Amino acid sequence: MSVVDLIMPKLGESIMEATILKWHKKPGDKVAQDETILDIATDKVDSEVPSTTEGVIEEILFKENDIVPIGTVIVRIRTGAEENNNGTPSASSTPTKPEYEEAKLVEETPYQPVQTSIASQNNGPRFYSPLVLNIAQSEGISMTDLEKIPGTGQDGRVSKKDILAFVENRTNTSGHETNTALQTAAQPVQNQQAVVLSSENNNENKAVTTYTGNVEVIEMDRMRKLIANHMVNSKHTSPHVTSFAECDVTNLVLWREKVKKDFEKREGEKITFTPLFIEAIVKCIKKYPWLSSSVDGDKIIVKKDIGIGMATALPSGNLIVPVIKNADQLNLTGLCKQVNGLANAARSGKLKPDDTTGGTFTLTNVGTFGSIMGTPIINQPQVAIMAVGAIKKRPMVLETPQGDVIAIRHMMYISLSYDHRIIDGALGSTFLNAVSKELENFDINRPM
Secondary structure: OEEEEEEOOOOOOOOOEEEEEEEOOOOOOEEOOOOEEEEEEOOOOEEEEEOOOOEEEEEEOOOOOOEEEOOOEEEEEEEOOOEOOOOOEOHHHOOOHHHHHHHHHHHHHHHOOOOOEEEOOOOOEEEOOHHHHHHHHHHOOOHHHHHHOOOOOHHHOOOHHHHHHHHHHHHHHHOOOOOOOOOOOOEEEEOOOOOEEEOOOOOOEEEOOOOOOEEEEOOOOHHHHHHHHHHHHHHHHOOEEEEEEEEEOHHHHHHHHHHHHHHHHHHOOOOOHHHHHHHHHHHHHHHOHHHOEEEEOOEEEEOOOOOEEEOEEOOOOOEEOOEEOOHHHOOHHHHHHHHHHHHHHHHOOOOOHHHHOOOOEEEEEHHHHOOOOOOOOOOOOOOEEEEEOOOEEEEEEEEEOOEEEEEEEEEEEEEEEEEOOOOOHHHHHHHHHHHHHHHHOOOOOOOO
16 A cells, blocks of 8 residues: 645635635545545635545545645555455554644645635634635734624634735834825725825835826735736846737638538537637747747746647636647647636636646737737746737739739737747747738638
């Protein structure tokens, strides 16, 4: 018999921790390979964690609602373990209390005082969402103070509004905010005048933005703050350059229109434009491999395994980037199934932990929401991201053997933002135009 450690998986390039939402197994339970053991959540996505082996749960190292760093062992599984004649787990499959306490101490101490479950007024467990816990940690709210916050949510839970109100009241009490110009989130503010506040960390005065007229001040939620930080970090890391190209995608549009019904009937999948764009991008990355790389100090790390991230809008309005791994090894049908499967999983909250890792280049379709072009921000640590705009019919001049003619064509703008540390304008523009030519030269007679 052997013991296999299951670690907290990585759910994205910038995610460093996850919250345990629910355990589906307990010590002594049998588990099959790929069977779900627990549900976890990050600020971007909820996900299920499957077992990597078949066996019996030997030890669970964390409780529900604990925040756990990526890469930390969360459960141990004994392979080849047997149950006794009464059907109960053997003694070796149940962790002893000292072992659990020791593991808990080692893993949780760095993250105090933000615990995840405490006793409520009726001596029952009190649940805190990952958002509330993250706000508490960032604002330095102790568990003693967190326990005193009255909850207005379901079953007396502390909501975002509750903890933000506590933060503001604490700030007002300390004298950091002395004017009613600063209201709680989402409260209307009228005819504001500029006020001067004392800085929390020094004696310098800081002017507050003047709000005039009928305005509304809305506090960013935790996820939006993280997205903002990621975007600012990308701009600070990579000197961005964006190049543009115009594509005549008439052949591609007409081919898709011709085959989409038969394709769906044969494959059980709808064929969108996204896999067609990805196919063209992959072909061009093969010609210009530096577009699939990252920068490590003075080194350029060229990624031979091409993973195409596709920016996907969530029902909440937030964004996530699932990754099509080994995209260069998939035919068009395989790309369609990957695109549809990942998009559906993202929108239904069923992405697996591995689905957002391994990206080497990102595609974002700004045309989905009507934009004709965009200047996307690089998804670190990648060095390039492409945006495709809405496809519009326009009159265009065509050169024919009989002379120039004006015809109605399906036109689209594409843009490429790239890291100017390693990709100069020549390479960036050459790659962009190569993708444009791939799309324009699409074979309208291509077999399905």
